[in-house]
Amino acid sequence: MKIWLNGNLVDRSEAKLSVYDHGMLYGDGVFEGIRVYGGKVFQCQAHIDRLFESAHKIRLAIPLTKQELSDAMYATLHANGLTDAYIRLLVTRGEGLLGLNPFNCATPGVVIIADQIALYPEEMYKNGMAVIIAKTVRTSTTMLDPSVKSLNYLNNIMAKIEAIDAGVAEAIMLNARGQIAECTGDNIFIIKDGTVYTPPPSAGILIGITRGVVIKLAKRLGIPLVEKEIAPADLYAADECFLTGTAAEVIAVTRIDDRRIGTGRPGEITARLLAAFREFIASDEA
Numbered sequence: 001m002k003i004w005l006n007g008n009l010v011d012r013s014e015a016k017l018s019v020y021d022h023g024m025l026y027g028d029g030v031f032e033g034i035r036v037y038g039g040k041v042f043q044c045q046a047h048i049d050r051l052f053e054s055a056h057k058i059r060l061a062i063p064l065t066k067q068e069l070s071d072a073m074y075a076t077l078h079a080n081g082l083t084d085a086y087i088r089l090l091v092t093r094g095e096g097l098l099g100l101n102p103f104n105c106a107t108p109g110v111v112i113i114a115d116q117i118a119l120y121p122e123e124m125y126k127n128g129m130a131v132i133i134a135k136t137v138r139t140s141t142t143m144l145d146p147s148v149k150s151l152n153y154l155n156n157i158m159a160k161i162e163a164i165d166a167g168v169a170e171a172i173m174l175n176a177r178g179q180i181a182e183c184t185g186d187n188i189f190i191i192k193d194g195t196v197y198t199p200p201p202s203a204g205i206l207i208g209i210t211r212g213v214v215i216k217l218a219k220r221l222g223i224p225l226v227e228k229e230i231a232p233a234d235l236y237a238a239d240e241c242f243l244t245g246t247a248a249e250v251i252a253v254t255r256i257d258d259r260r261i262g263t264g265r266p267g268e269i270t271a272r273l274l275a276a277f278r279e280f281i282a283s284d285e286a
């Protein structure tokens, strides 16, 4: 396997960063997880734009243009002979000193890994998944803006551990106001009386690329969709629930804590949106 590392395609065993890189010392950096379907980087521009926005928010200057980054992703895919893949693109603060000061790091590190990912077993896509509501609260927008996809995922990891301890694959995280924010690595949607609801960016979420595509598809299909804060009680009382994410794609949730959602089977509107998403992936628009 070839990894793109600061402008070179190197063997995986040679793809090494300094232990003085602030990405390693402090989780100081930003990243993207991106799908490749049929040789095409899915929503390439949206992912690159979000990466630059994340970097800008943490005052990190990416040492490549958007076009160069896109070219580098395709070069990595070609070097590995991949047409269906999962790309992990990361920009670290770079090698610096042991103190926090990020401006001692001269050159950001850029890494592109092209590999495969299977987040959840196939069975869950058919039958729906069980999740919990985590006690770990999602980092608030006033602490570290969750719209920054930063290399520091400990907040999410602590909630993920709660999920694993509870024997489920994902956890829903509330914001500091006790409203639904998102999951550890996915955005969340619920359906009630034919309308789809999803928390707005102000709920403190990563503004998912998959979320954006699903919102667009719902509008196209004429399914009413409202971005609105959702309380845990609304979640439990939902007719349907599903999650979206680059790795997860679109997956139904059929149990939250000890509560069955709707009929306990993936719902009809979820199925329509999943079908539309699959069509979208295969289209020229992808």
Ligand code: PMP
Pocket (backbone or CB within 6 Å): 033, 156, 182, 183, 184, 185, 186, 187, 205, 206, 207, 208, 209, 210, 211, 244, 245, 246, 247
């Ligand atoms: N929320 C969080 C915290 C995430 O890490 C992710 C990405 N895995 C998402 C939502 C979904 O975003 P996207 O659709 O862009 O992958």
